[in-house]
Amino acid sequence: MPPFFRLEKKAALTLAILLACGLARAQEADHTQEAPPVPPVFSINGFGTIGMVHSSERRADFVATDLQRKGAGYSNDWSPYVDSRVGMQLNARFTPDLTGVVQVVSEQRYDGSFAPQVEWANVKYNITPDLSMRAGRIVLPSFLLSDARKVGYSSPWVRTPSEVYNLVPITNSDGIDFSYRQQFGDARNTIQASFGQGSAKAPPDNDITGKRGWGVFDTLEYGNMTFHVSYFRTRLTIEGTQDLEAMARLYGGSAGAALADKYGATDKPFEFYGAGASYETSRWFLMGEYGLINPHSAYGKRVGGYVSSGYRIGKVTPYVTYAFADVKSNTSDPGLPLPPAWYPTYSTIAAMNARLNSVLSSAPVQQTYSTGLRWDAYKNVAVKFQFDHSRLGDGSYGMLNNRQSGYVRGGSYNLISATIDFQF
């Protein structure tokens, strides 16, 4: 036999053996039990936003939250520091009923740094399939998108409407919470009760602390509709005006003590009420929310609301939003009666009254009309553009921070924003 044929015979034999093995293995596979797929115990996810925003108001900064030091307008013509952030999350699934999560977020803080902060760190245990408990740090679901507001990819907008989402100064709660799910026919209700304490830091270096906080948050889902109501209260201390309280008590006698009690921001009951609804189909969404806070202090009883709607055309979702913020308490106060001008405490009391009025008038009054679009450019990447026109109430500087000399309250300003949201 010529070598060529011998080779071919060998090859055929090898092929036959391989085939036989393959068949045997295939048959074998048919008889063995397929093990159920098990998710990994530990996994890592991340998200982030790269954003640029421009403000037409050059004498003040537009910031996404009151906790940021610098923004667009005065500090930067186009600011990358307002919306940009990155988050990393470690998930642990010890058993199907015992899970844990740690999420660290880096974004601009009160001091202008991007020092990472722990956003979530809790252990969740499912007591029954419908009742779960969490212990550790959780983000309060004050509004529909509150607990995911930093994940740009999960929202239709460049940023959640500040008029509403900035009402509550403390967003975290270190403590425990319970969540109970109930089915009523086609509707599903989830009620969450939370107990804990939280803190935040506002520029320049002021601590905001909430103690003995508790809240109830209810979500009802029915078909394409979601309804959300919430109540939350805590004992709130906002650092920054404690010297005013002390001065009022020192110089004002009983009138001063009354003033300090009324406007002081030390260990005051802070109350929050929120309500919202959303309707979402594969084509369009319509949502609206309303919130009210009463801090029982100079920071004022404030309200905020918005309505937003978008329509999906393929990978592009254009939207429009109207939002407002208003104050329901007095924005000025005569303060302590002034002594005669030659009296030694005259200037101190006059300065105190002026500062009290500056805090009272800091509650934002504004209306914002926005339009924008979300483009689902790639898998896990969304590109967004947004234009905002904000009109400020007379005598209000709205949500503008870092105001410079020459800034005039009231009027209006425009924002142009572009973001790239991603997750992995």
Add this chain to the structure above:
Amino acid sequence: MTRLQKWTRMILVMLMAAACQFAMAQDVVLVVSRKCNVSSLTQEQVADIFLGKTSAFPNGASVIPIDQQEGTGEREAFYHHFIGKTEAQVRTYWSKIVFTGKGYPPIEVVPPERVKRVIRDNPNYIGYIKRRDVDSSVKVVVVLHP
């Protein structure tokens, strides 16, 4: 080309597109193990299972959904037809759930043949496959539309 021809062509293209959509939707079926005694589910119940809003079949038995890989025709057709969401919408939904520590998307099982084997051997699992891949190892679940 006359205007009539243009219109006819456009209508034909639209009809074909609609037919494709229909064929694609009909192409994918929901399957469970033969050992599982669930034989029908409403569309709402299917959505609840795959969006992690429930961890039990209506009869109380625990249920674990399995997904095919993203980008497969099966997955796109399933979410479009049974859940009424695009893949981008589903990703956005899970983004909200995962980054608030509330849950995890279904486990992905590849290749599609393994989906069938997993389901065949595990009565608590539910998945979707092409209709033409259905054989005696799995049971098709009837989905009741509202």
